[in-house]
Amino acid sequence: METAIIDDRIMEELRDxxxxENVFDTIEERGCHSFDATQERSLPELVIRPHTTEHVARVVTIANRNSIPIYPRGSGTGLLGDAGYIRCGIVLDLKNMDKILALNVRDLTVTVQPGVLIRDLQDVAAKQKLFYPPGPGSAGFSTIGGNVAECSGGVTGMKYGVxxxxxxxxxxxxxxxxxxxxxxxxxxSVxxxxxxxxxxxxxxxxxxxxxxxLKLLPMPQKRGTIIxxxxxFHDAMKTSDSIQVENRILPRxxxxxDMECIKAFGEVSEVTIPEGAKALLLIDVDGNEKNVTNDVSKIEGICRENSALKCEIVKREDERNSLWQMMKSVLPSLFKIATTEFSEAFCVPRSKVLEVLEKVYGLSATTSIRVAAFxxxxxxxxxxxxxSDKREDEVLIRGFIGKVVKEVVSIGGTLKAGQGVDDVKTEFVELELTDQEIGLMKDLKRMFDPKDIMNPGKIFT
Ligand SMILES: Cc1cc2nc3c(=O)[nH]c(=O)nc-3n(C[C@H](O)[C@H](O)[C@H](O)COP(=O)(O)OP(=O)(O)OC[C@H]3O[C@@H](n4cnc5c(N)ncnc54)[C@H](O)[C@@H]3O)c2cc1C
Structure with a gap:
């Protein structure tokens, strides 16, 4: 933590x-808000848990007047190394603002406070046969405020967006x-x-x-799953291509x-994975009864045509849940199998996925670094x-990520997919955005936040 800037007078103002009861300065509370889902960690001076918009506005007004940094926080599951940016100041923990304020079934909308968990929102919508599609892997424990701030995506992004x-x-x-x-x-509204x-x-x-x-959709009538x-991995990529491009099927x-993920699943999941499997595709389709039945059987055929080692149409709900649970546990599973680990998301034009994966595996084969792709x-x-299994390999890993970023951007991809720009990629933003674009963005940030109190240091160096 840098030199404290919250003195007794400011503390008094914040408490008023x-x-x-909503202001916390114990080392335990600060410690619990000093990290996110990455390995970054640094202590804030204070944690405040507002209950209302007015609470938030009052805290921000005081912070602005005294040039105190503010770090909004949902569940702290972000993968952007946010905690590493904390330089004294206040973590504003929004988890107590967790009410679903209005669910309007006929308008297909819902209004919520930022601390609502994605899974709770989805469950409440589902009771009315409505659907909020963009659930990230962290849907069970991340907040809608964090998801909006990071424009999170999820497994349904291809069909339903982010x-x-x-x-x-x-x-x-x-x-x-x-x-x-x-x-x-x-x-x-335009x-x-x-x-x-x-x-x-x-x-x-x-x-x-x-x-x-938020906008909601009617819940699809039926869902089908193929594993x-x-x-x-080439066969898996060819299969994905054939489903979407040659057969014009739009799965959910x-x-x-890939193989490293499959090894990691072995540690945590009870799903039996066939011997010799080096890649897997878990495919969901949804829609009406007839379309789902047709698509599922067509997709099964496509998998077999592309030399699937094993392909199964999932019949039971509990089987489907176990498979999706396994996929959702991929990040935590991988975090268990290495000493030093960085998790980075990219998006490339879909026709370039195979090319990028070949380059990434080729690059890793020349180093002691292992790569898991999913x-x-x-x-x-x-x-x-x-x-890597060596702590000292962090520099090597950062260099590796730099090479991948350059490759991704050069073929028209983005270094920022689903979640925001983390500290490793910040220095590469200039590869993707022009000076003019960055200048405009910085001007807009200055206009909104002239004192740079909101998450200072994030996005741009
Ligand atoms: C296991 C796991 C799986 C994941 N899977 C995916 C995935 O599939 N797709 C994907 O896109 N991401 C994924 N993520 C990352 C995901 O984006 C975050 O989990 C989630 O969006 C962050 O929500 P949070 O409530 O934890 O926010 P936090 O981590 O607390 O905050 C994230 C950012 O949002 C800001 N913020 C939080 N609340 C507010 C608010 N009310 N107003 C303004 N700013 C706010 C914070 O300052 C911070 O910059 C995954 C993470 C984990 C750990």
Missing amino acids: AVGG TRDYVLALEAVLPDGSIINTGRKTLK AGYDLTRFLVGSEGTLGIYTQIT SYFRD SIEFA GHIGEGHIHLNIM
């Missing part, structure tokens, strides 16, 4: 603003403490510039969402996992865990 595609309106507290409302609670879209994915650098209105194992998800392959999303 939100109630002393968080951005569902945010209709926001109430947000700006860095000066004022409260704005952007967008409308309608399925379309009056003026799209401030809602601008705020989505801003990684807590422009303001704090205090209410979020297919391959001897080689095509999830890929992701929403049907949309070109590749997640790489870059691992």
Whole structure:
């Protein structure tokens, strides 16, 4: 932690603003808010847990007046190394703002506070036969505020899009403490510039969402699942291509996992994986009864045509749940099998996935680094865990990531997929964005936050 800037007077003001019971300065509370899902860690000076928009606005006003950094926080499951950016100041923990304020079945919308967990939101919608598709792997424990700030994606992104595609309106507290409302609670609104879209994915650098209105969809009638194992990742990629391009099927998800992931699953999952499997595809389709039955049987045929080692149509709900649970546990499983590990997500034009994977595996073969690849392959999303058993390999890994970023950007991909720009990739943002674009973005940040109090240091170096 850098030199403290919250003195007794400011502390008193903050306690008056939100109630002393919501202000925490013990080492235990600060410690619990000093890390996210990466290996980054640094202590804030204070943790505040607001209950209302007014609480948030009062804290931000005081912070702004005294130039105190503010770090909004949902569940702290982000993979961007946010905790590493903390330089004294206040972590604003929004988990107590966890109410579903209005579920409007006939309008197909829901308005929530930022601390609502994605899984709770999905469950409440499902009771009304409605569907909120963009659930990241962390859906069971991440908040909608964090998901909006990172524009999180999920396994259904290919068919249903990402968080951005569902945010209709926001109430947000700006860095000066004022409260704005952007967008409308309608399925379309184009009056003026799209401030809602601008705020989505801003990684807590422009303001704090205090209410979020989301679009919902009718729940699809039926879901079908196919699990297919391959001897080689090339066959898996060819299968994915054939499903989407040659056969024009739009599955709900095509999830890929490679050999290193399969090894890691062995440690945590009870799913039996056939001997010799070096890649797998977990494929979901949804829609009406007839289409799902047709698509499932066509996809099974396509997997077999592409030399699947084993392919099964999943019949029972509990089997489907175990398979998806296994896929969702991929990150935590991988984190168990290496000493030093970086987790990076990219997105490339889908026709380039195979080329990028070949380059990545080729690069890793020349070093002591191991790479595990998985992701929403049907949309070109590749997640790489870059691992080593030696702590001192961190520099090597960072260099490796740099090479992958250059490769990805040079073939038209993005270094930023699903979640924001982490500390390793920050220095490479300039490969993807021009000086003019970066200049414009920095001007906008200065306009919103002239004192740079909101998540300072994030996104740009
Ligand atoms: C096991 C695992 C699986 C994951 N799977 C995926 C995946 O499939 N797809 C994907 O995209 N991501 C995935 N992630 C990362 C995912 O993006 C985050 O888990 C999630 O979006 C962050 O939510 P959170 O509530 O934990 O936010 P935090 O980690 O607390 O915060 C994340 C960012 O949001 C900001 N923030 C939080 N709340 C607010 C608010 N109310 N207003 C403004 N800013 C705010 C914070 O300052 C920070 O910059 C995964 C993470 C894990 C650990």
